[in-house]
Amino acid sequence: MTTKLPPLVLHLLAALGCLVLLVLLTLVTDPFTNLRIATVGYYLIAVAGLALLTGFNGQVSLGHGAFMFIGAYTVALLVKRVPAFPIWADLLLAVLAGGLAGLLAGAAAARLHGPYLAGATLALAVGLPAVTQRFPDLFAGSNGLSFTVNSQPAGLVGVVPPTRWQSWIVWLSVLLALVVLANLARGRLGRTLRAVRDDEVAASLAGVHVGRTKILAFLVSSACGGLAGGLQAFLLGTAAPGSFTPALSLSLLAALVLGGLGSLWGALWGAIALVYFQVWTDDFAELLSLRSDIADNLPLALYGVVLIVTVLAFPAGIQGGVRKLWVRVRRPAPSQRGES
Amino acid sequence: MTTFVNLTLGGLSSGAVYAALGLSLVIIYRATRVVNFAQPALALISSYLAYSVTKGTGSYWLGFVAAIVAGTLLGVVVERLIIRPLRHAGELSAIIATLGLLLLLQAVAGMIWSNEPHAFAYAFDFRGRFSPSDLFAVLAVVVAATGVLLLFKFTPLGLRLRATAFNPEVAKLVGVRVGAMLTVGWGLAAGVGSLAGLLATPPFIFPTVLDEVFVYALTAAVLGGLDNPLGTIVGGLVLGIGLSYVSGLLGAELVPLAALAILVAVLAVRPSGLFGRATARRV
Amino acid sequence: MRSRRSVTAIALACALVLAACGGAGETPAAGGGDKGEPAPGVTDTSVLIGSHQPLTGPAAPGYSKISVGAKAVYSYLNDNGGINGRKIDYKVEDDGYNPTKTVEVVKKLVLQDKVFAIVGGLGTPTHSKVVEYLNSEGVPDLLVSSGALMWDNAAKNPKTFGYQLDYTREGKIQGQYIKEKFAGKKVGLLVQGDDVGTDTQKGLDQFIKDQIVSRQTYDPANTDVTPQLSALQAAGAEVVVCECIPAFTALTILTSLKIGYKAQLVVSSIGADPATLAGLVEQFAKQGGAQVSGAALLTGIIGTRYLPSARSLDDPWTAFFKQIHDKYIPDEAFTDTLVYGMVQAYTFGQALKAAGKDLTRQKLVDAMSSGELKGPGLTPFAFSKDSHAGYTGALVFQIAADGNVTTLQEAKTTDRETGPVSDYKAAQLKPEDVKLVG
Missing domain, CATH: 3.40.50.2300 (Response regulator)
Known part of the structure; x- marks a missing residue:
């Protein structure tokens, strides 16, 4: 791996490899697992976007679900109102809509620090979905929109099961977006983002435009949120205000910390945890055959405990553990070396 | 005109509750630079305890006292077990830890008291546009807030609390037991939070009852300035009355949007809230 | 320069390939339908059904007990031998009243757990997002817990049936x-x-x-x-x-x-x-x-x-459900909410029995639309080949000073358009008339 390929090519190759692996994975798993794989995909890009904003740039957003809301409604309205648009155009517009909203939010947020930013973004997550109540004719009020997305080429209908096809589309989009993100993170922007996070004054003395950098971080991260929402709408055929509660925004942030803040890998672990932890705890609660009051609330309680324990005992998240393991595999511990 | 007066009075009593819960957030923020997302859950557990005690003994006031005491203790325990180990871990860790605690406590409440609503008593007769109960809510918040302000300003304990908040290292050098002060701060805040919960919960209690109040309390604290207890109280009252007008004159569905609009408008002009100090850079 | 041109070429190629998919909002040529395979979720001794309910979150207060009532009735039926020799396995998924989660859990019930039918899915914003899916998969979607009009669309959604008076x-x-x-x-x-x-x-x-x-x-x-x-x-x-x-x-x-x-x-x-x-x-x-x-x-x-009141114990159905309540869920308050879930479960039991020993999804749907289902409700269902609306009328009552209910106006029925509101005369059936077990 010492050949000097430019990062973009390297990232594209890696993405292609991942896509092949994922297609293989969907081929050997059942339709419902395909759906879950796709679900991990759209959460991954949402959390990865947040990783850029919060992990790299240090801006804590409690309202990232709002950008998913925008992406989802963009796709929903386009599918319903402009049926002739192909899905890739809808998704592209969802990215643009998310990015545009992020630009505005970022401009408003650039001067805010720590908890002020947190409070403002939380208000965004609570406030924005209320728009649907104000314009019920367009957004269908609290019931929201439901629709079916036609995305499969005619030749593949009946050949590839719909959930499998959907998971391919989701992951293709997600991997393309990740390539962009990874490139940004490794390049100049990544360094500026970290510089601003670590010390705004020093960064600005070194010629970094602090405000612009923060807005840019918001823009990129919200565009990812828009894509995630658009993919969710594409996958599930729904856009409703009840899906975009503050709980969603907070769970994205929780996934980021669970997975590990420092890298995009953490976003992957976080997204997997977000999807599968719920599944496991539900199954576990069912297994115990408890009284309904206890069984219903057990998954939430376990989720809470895991968040607390992670922060207290494993602050580097899952990625921290993975990294430690990786180091150990590559360089056997001294004692083992002695034995051999 | 009567509508206007009625909406103002209605907004005043809900604003008082936002102010009280906001105040508890501010006390904690000043002491430990943590926004305590578990605050509604701590208040929730106290309110449920009040519910059970009141149901068992028939006395509202026994329940009231039990809730405040239990809430305070809960705050102390949380600080020692969860917040203390995180003191060097950064803003996000504390947010996630308190968030985890919120989920855990809400789930526990659901397990013990079920997710179904129960009737939860007002302190006094609640009948009337500005009822004895509303009056009590406003008075209780005023008394609690004044007490907290006087405590900070004029007592040796308050001085030590402020010293700890201002600069823990220096406070330690001059002999303040910083750890103990943080614990006291959390206990105090959770006690005030419990009071807010008791005032905000009626008429019904269920695990998510305080979520909405919390969002507006945080909004109030951010509006007023997280550093400034007095600012938060003003912020809470302004927000309560403002949202009451929006709800009554424009429509209830606009309330969350209005809260966002008010917040954005204020923060655009004053990024540290109406009364917050412009944050000096912390190196 | 060269690289930019190749990027453009790749983008164009991608666009062309993807454009072949057609518009995202257009309807592709129809396919699928009933596949005539053995019914999923059914064995000789059991039948698996599923539901989505808000057990936690903001909508849980008020709704979380419906499935508890339903579960008690299924336990009662199972303890008495089940329906046509099959025990009913009732799987409730918590969707927290979040439409996204509703779609996820319903797809889980259908694809992974392979339920025979969805019964009593709760909520308009939630259930409206899975109606099309359930119908395209041919999954019976019975007794939806909501009074919205949209469940009654037999032509478009032949597998979906309402329950509540709309x-x-x-x-x-x-x-x-x-x-x-x-x-x-x-x-x-x-x-x-x-x-x-x-x-x-x-x-x-x-x-x-x-x-x-x-x-x-x-x-x-x-x-x-x-x-x-x-x-x-x-x-x-x-x-x-x-x-x-x-x-x-x-x-x-x-x-x-x-x-x-x-x-x-x-x-x-x-x-x-x-x-x-x-x-x-x-x-x-x-x-x-x-x-x-x-x-x-x-x-x-x-x-x-339109249902027996939990407060009128002289109603034979209320008495019947109270017995089940006392045996299986004595700690729960006996409310109309509980009765709502119990009637729903009992009605499903009736449809399952009418569908016969040789159970298929189509037979269950036929049993629903046969118009034969009569039972605990105070007014009839509209169920027929053309209508999938649930209860068609209600009586008017008043709460008396002693907390009991008195009837002000006997049951009347009507339609969802502009038809008249007319008296409903037929005598209510008693539990022994539509006995399912024992």
Whole structure:
């Protein structure tokens, strides 16, 4: 791996490899697992976007679900109102809509620090979905929109099961977006983002435009949120205000910390945890055959405990553990070396 | 005109509750630079305890006292077990830890008291546009807030609390037991939070009852300035009355949007809230 | 320069490939349909069914006990040998009233657990997102827990059946009663700001459009209804029609008391459960001092219902369900909410029995649309080949000073359009008439 390929090519190759692996994975798993794989995909890009904003740039957003809301409604309205648009155009517009909203939010947020930013973004997550109540004719009020997305080429209908096809589309989009993100993170922007996070004054003395950098971080991260929402709408055929509660925004942030803040890998672990932890705890609660009051609330309680324990005992998240393991595999511990 | 007066009075009593819960957030923020997302859950557990005690003994006031005491203790325990180990871990860790605690406590409440609503008593007769109960809510918040302000300003304990908040290292050098002060701060805040919960919960209690109040309390604290207890109280009252007008004159569905609009408008002009100090850079 | 050109070429190629998929909102050529395979979820000794309910989160208060009632009835049926020798395995998934989660858990039930049918999926915003999916997969989608009109669309959604009296029918029955008994009185509306509100007004307006002086909506997330009730008071409404869930009926009662507003309350079936309301407001009666007695807060409230009341134990069905309650879930309060779930489960049991020993999904759907299902309800289902609407009418009752219910107007039925509201005469069947087991 010492050949000097430019990062973009390297990232594209890696993405292609991942896509092949994922297609293989969907081929050997059942339709419902395909759906879950796709679900991990759209959460991954949402959390990865947040990783850029919060992990790299240090801006804590409690309202990232709002950008998913925008992406989802963009796709929903386009599918319903402009049926002739192909899905890739809808998704592209969802990215643009998310990015545009992020630009505005970022401009408003650039001067805010720590908890002020947190409070403002939380208000965004609570406030924005209320728009649907104000314009019920367009957004269908609290019931929201439901629709079916036609995305499969005619030749593949009946050949590839719909959930499998959907998971391919989701992951293709997600991997393309990740390539962009990874490139940004490794390049100049990544360094500026970290510089601003670590010390705004020093960064600005070194010629970094602090405000612009923060807005840019918001823009990129919200565009990812828009894509995630658009993919969710594409996958599930729904856009409703009840899906975009503050709980969603907070769970994205929780996934980021669970997975590990420092890298995009953490976003992957976080997204997997977000999807599968719920599944496991539900199954576990069912297994115990408890009284309904206890069984219903057990998954939430376990989720809470895991968040607390992670922060207290494993602050580097899952990625921290993975990294430690990786180091150990590559360089056997001294004692083992002695034995051999 | 009567509508206007009625909406103002209605907004005043809900604003008082936002102010009280906001105040508890501010006390904690000043002491430990943590926004305590578990605050509604701590208040929730106290309110449920009040519910059970009141149901068992028939006395509202026994329940009231039990809730405040239990809430305070809960705050102390949380600080020692969860917040203390995180003191060097950064803003996000504390947010996630308190968030985890919120989920855990809400789930526990659901397990013990079920997710179904129960009737939860007002302190006094609640009948009337500005009822004895509303009056009590406003008075209780005023008394609690004044007490907290006087405590900070004029007592040796308050001085030590402020010293700890201002600069823990220096406070330690001059002999303040910083750890103990943080614990006291959390206990105090959770006690005030419990009071807010008791005032905000009626008429019904269920695990998510305080979520909405919390969002507006945080909004109030951010509006007023997280550093400034007095600012938060003003912020809470302004927000309560403002949202009451929006709800009554424009429509209830606009309330969350209005809260966002008010917040954005204020923060655009004053990024540290109406009364917050412009944050000096912390190196 | 060269690289930019190749990027453009790749993008163009991708665009062309993807454009071949056609528009995202267009309908592709039809395919699929009934596959004629052995019925999923069915063995010789068991049948697996699923449901989605808000067990946690903001909508859980008020709804989380419906599936508890249903579960008790299934336990009773199973302990007595099951239906056609099959025990009913009832799997409830928590969707937290979040439509995204509803789609996920319903797909899990269908694809992974392979349920035979979905029974009693709860909520309009939630269930509306899975109707199309269930119908395209051929999964029976029975007895939806919502009064929206959209479940009744036999041509488009042949597998979906309603359960509740729909909001428009109920609005018509309320409107007819108010026009007759409160002629000339000013009427105010307090409705939930979604299809509950809009559909009910379609019914009410057919009768009392010119009597209505003010229309107010509430948002379930905002528990302060003082502004709305103040507006009704200012408009001088003497009758308030409350299309509210139980917590908001209770809030309406308490807020009226708070602002000193006295009007005749007319509550729709979704929020008129005397047992639940009593649980919520009696505490306040004690507190209000000697002037207000416990039952007084509820006395005189007029409601509509289409199911046996948990409060009238002389109804043979109520007595029957109370026995099941006492045996399987004695710790739960015996409310109309519980009865709602129990009737739903019993009705499903009837359909399952009628579908016969040799069970397929189509047979279950045929049994539903046969029009033969009669049972605990006070009015008949509309179920036929053309209509998939649930209950078609209701009686009008009043809460008496002793907390029991008295009937003001016997059951009437109507349609969802502009047809007349007419008396329903047939005698109600008793539990022994439609015995499922034992």
